[in-house]
Amino acid sequence: MVTSPVHPPQPSTPVRVALTGARGGFGRTFLAQVRAVPRLVVTQLIDPDTAGVATMLDELGFGVDARERAALVASADAVDWADIDVLVEATGRIDAGYDYASTAIAHGVHVVMVSKEVESLAGVSLSAAATAVGVRYLPGDGDQPANLLRLLDWVERTGLEVVALGKSGEYDLVLDPAAGTVTQLDETVDTPDLPGLLTLGDDVTATLAARASAVSALKRSAAADSCEMAVVSLYSGAHADVEALHYPVARPDELADIYAARADGGIRMRDRVVDVFSMLRLPGEASFAGGVFAVVRTNDPVTWQLLRGKGHIVSRSGEYACLYWPYHAMGVETVLTVLDAFDGTAPARTPRQHTVLAARAAAPLSAGTRFRVEGHHHEIAGVATAIVDREVAAGVAPYYLLSGAALTRDVAEGELIELADLDEMPAGALGAFTQGFAL
Structure with a gap:
């Protein structure tokens, strides 16, 4: 684990980049722009659909050298952290995304967070962990936050x-x-x-x-x-x-x-x-x-x-x-955050859990109800989002911690879902939220 601050490199230093969720729409826009930034060298593309990623690289016109340099990685256990300077986390999944980001930080790798779902519940603790070991954790330009x-x-x-x-x-x-x-x-x-x-x-x-x-x-x-x-x-x-x-x-x-x-x-x-x-x-x-x-x-x-x-x-x-x-250009802009993370040129921001993105029951829910994140907008059936102030959020479950979890009691329409109401929450993300809320 890195224990001392990373010294800013020279602007000409190549930046080795890994991307999770590489096959997604964001991944394509990012990789399309990477070709125009000579300093950025893609070393690992992480996605279960490695064949789809390979096809996309061909469609984007990546040359033979770039193709040979970029390892197509199907799962976290095959990631070579020693070959990465900056991880761009874009899975959109709280369990996988949190694990990738926290592991990257533990290996001394800077993180550019694109998965807003992960950021909303674990951003505070991930930022604190990055600061503790001297790497940078930044939300990615190109998305509205x-x-x-x-x-x-x-x-x-x-x-x-x-x-x-x-x-x-x-x-x-x-x-x-x-x-x-x-x-x-x-x-x-x-x-x-x-x-x-x-x-x-x-x-x-x-x-x-x-x-x-x-x-x-x-x-x-x-x-x-x-x-x-x-x-x-x-x-x-x-x-x-x-x-x-x-x-x-x-x-x-x-x-x-x-x-x-x-x-x-x-x-x-x-x-x-x-x-x-x-x-x-x-x-x-x-x-x-x-x-x-x-x-x-x-x-x-x-x-x-x-x-x-x-x-x-x-x-x-x-x-x-x-x-x-009047714009947000997705991965086209994210290359700027990758360079900022590596060069240490981004403004210093320290996140705090001023509010919680909570879940309010949109209809009566029965004990045993299991929640799923689905669709283009990553929504959960049966509950509506609610941004609630920290002062009234103690014990409230973050919206995306419901992903895969099951209700342990009946919940009336209009009630906020609480952590005590849920079982089988992703352990890593739950611990990160709890830690971050306490900071």
Whole structure:
């Protein structure tokens, strides 16, 4: 085990990279970009589908030398930790992902965490373990948590006070005013009232309620969104304004008005909150692309009136402004975090369990119910995500610790699932959460 700090290497030093979950969509975007960064040398690609990984390498045009250098590894017991400088953890599974990350740290390997599920419950303890042995543990750029934290760093270095921060949902709501329909990805619904709601009007909350009603046939929230905001909470100290997030249907130029305080006509009940909005746009308009935003208090009316004239988003009252980055480019950006981890150039952040991503029963649940994480958004049937403050979270089970676990008692609709209610939780991840909550 490494016991002394790692000295920053020279910028030209090659970086040996291993990637878990290599066959996934993120893995492909990361590997496609690695080819353009000569310093990055892929030494191990870890995924049970080694044949699929080999095919993907061929599709991406990896040369013979790169193919020969990269070992295709099917399981953890075949990993050669001595041949890795930075592990990119992207399994999305709490048991495997935690084990890979903790083992990497124990072997003196830096970790770039892409599996937000692992981060949400074990990030605090993994970060502490990395600090103790002198390696780096960083959330990966390209996913919204790291991007949002980067934006937050930039904004707060200017001295601006951030009152709300968040991202747009994964899929835009594209309104066709002539047809009176909205399309979200590949689903189209009739929304005859929505064309008349394109402006906020004087009553912001009433307009938002009417928009939400107009698109109520569409599923706009996802466990992944709450998980990402819970990760942001770890590093920023921000809390959820409401445990299920607000999800206003909004156009980007409205965000400063929407995330004003309630007393100022907005929706926000407290300061420094995380949230997600559903992007509303017309056909042909640019997407927010799952990007990130920060709403700040303005400090000088003349300055912000000047910025409003230059196209910046300033609330109608002039009291708030919104700064944003309309993108998250997945693995394309993660190469930057890998270099930051190796070179020691990333900002220092110490996560704490300010909130817990919990599970609230969406219906009555019987003792013996076994939970499974399923689908593209890694959701669990029968429970809804809830971001709860640390002060009320003692004994509450993190959402993703339910993965594979079984209920030991009947749980009424609306109850939070507690650790004492579960059996057969992943031992490593459970221990990591318990340790991290105590820090």
